[in-house]
Amino acid sequence: MARLARIHAQLIKNKLDGLIVSSQPNIAYLTGFYSSEAILLISPKADIYFTDSRYTDAAEAALTGIARVKNIKGSLGKTLADKCKSLRLAKLGFEEQNITYKTHRTIADALAGYSTLTGTRNLIETYRQIKKAGETAKIKKALNITAKALEYIKGEICPGRTETEVAGELERFIRHAGARGTAFEIIVASGPNSSFPHHRTSSRKIGDNEPVLIDIGVEYCGYNSDLTRVFFLGKMNVLARQIHRIVLKASELAIRTIREGVRASDVDAAARRYIENKGYERFFKHALGHGVGLEVHELPSISAKNTSILKAGMVFTIEPGIYLPGKFGIRHEDMILVTPKGSEVLSGSLNK
Ligand code: ZN
Ligand code: ZN
Numbered sequence: 001m002a003r004l005a006r007i008h009a010q011l012i013k014n015k016l017d018g019l020i021v022s023s024q025p026n027i028a029y030l031t032g033f034y035s036s037e038a039i040l041l042i043s044p045k046a047d048i049y050f051t052d053s054r055y056t057d058a059a060e061a062a063l064t065g066i067a068r069v070k071n072i073k074g075s076l077g078k079t080l081a082d083k084c085k086s087l088r089l090a091k092l093g094f095e096e097q098n099i100t101y102k103t104h105r106t107i108a109d110a111l112a113g114y115s116t117l118t119g120t121r122n123l124i125e126t127y128r129q130i131k132k133a134g135e136t137a138k139i140k141k142a143l144n145i146t147a148k149a150l151e152y153i154k155g156e157i158c159p160g161r162t163e164t165e166v167a168g169e170l171e172r173f174i175r176h177a178g179a180r181g182t183a184f185e186i187i188v189a190s191g192p193n194s195s196f197p198h199h200r201t202s203s204r205k206i207g208d209n210e211p212v213l214i215d216i217g218v219e220y221c222g223y224n225s226d227l228t229r230v231f232f233l234g235k236m237n238v239l240a241r242q243i244h245r246i247v248l249k250a251s252e253l254a255i256r257t258i259r260e261g262v263r264a265s266d267v268d269a270a271a272r273r274y275i276e277n278k279g280y281e282r283f284f285k286h287a288l289g290h291g292v293g294l295e296v297h298e299l300p301s302i303s304a305k306n307t308s309i310l311k312a313g314m315v316f317t318i319e320p321g322i323y324l325p326g327k328f329g330i331r332h333e334d335m336i337l338v339t340p341k342g343s344e345v346l347s348g349s350l351n352k
Pocket of ligand 1: 227
């Protein structure tokens with residue numbers, strides 16, 4: 001598989017004999033096979049998928065020609081160490097952000113005196129940032145289902161219904177529309193609850209003339225979507241209308257700056273500067289956006305801290321928000337694809 005071959009080349013560059021991959025999304029990316037528990041050992045000599053008896057049959061069927069499957073009987077550390085020794089892998093990398101202390105210790109103990117373990121960061125995640133057409137197509141499908149769900153829910157939100165009821169309606173809808181499930185717990189934040197950026201959907205009843213913020217993502221064939229819209233029930237007050245306009249304009253200004261070669265931090269700055277000019281910078285506390293793909297939060301981060309350059313094929317959110325404590329919050333979240341000449345708003349159909 002081309003993806004594995006690229007990592008083999010990276011290992012040689014990093015003077016590593018092999019890499020222990022413990023992030024499940026990274027394993028799915030490299031092998032095309034999803035499970036909830038596995039370790040992938042990759043090396044130019046052999047790629048071996050370690051899993052337990054719950055998954056071995058399915059893994060063997062899916063990984064023919066991609067990786068060998070090894071059933072973990074007893075200790076993962078010992079099974080893995082035996083393989084590393086037989087393959088003569090003396091310098092091993094591991095994913096320091098994706099391994100538990102316990103797993104690391106088990107592996108390190110079993111390899112003691114034979115292999116050294118070196119921490120690596122984002123070796124695979126860096127490649128995952130650039131989406132191929134097939135991946136973008138799945139993201140678009142996930143977005144399409146999300147957009148339909150948001151369209152549907154407009155007619156279902158009414159005063160007296162609880163936030164959890166609305167979330168339930170959305171969840172039922174997206175599964176019927178072909179999504180495997182939600183990408184994260186749906187956020188339905190009504191009235192003052194919308195002033196908490198990551199409000200936990202509650203049993204609060206939606207009131208008259210209130211904003212209702214909905215942040216929803218779905219998973220389709222392993223790929224995720226992430227969108228936020230605010231709906232107004234009844235009359236929209238003057239301040240809310242004004243804030244909504246500022247947030248939409250900040251989003252538009254940020255999206256206009258996106259193209260290959262631009263720094264992620266410059267995109268964040270475009271939205272932040274506008275919100276600052278309007279006097280609301282202290283109410284916009286989070287980063288402007290994040291990558292979305294096999295995980296709902298992945299690279300690249302669109303923030304003041306990330307000065308790396310955008311490349312064609314990257315997919316991320318643009319989600320400025322202004323949160324007024326005790327009153328309400330407005331966030332608008334779209335998903336954007338970087339193209340060689342600019343960008344495509346993948347959730348464009350929603351921006352009426
Ligand atoms: Zn979101
Ligand atoms: Zn998001």
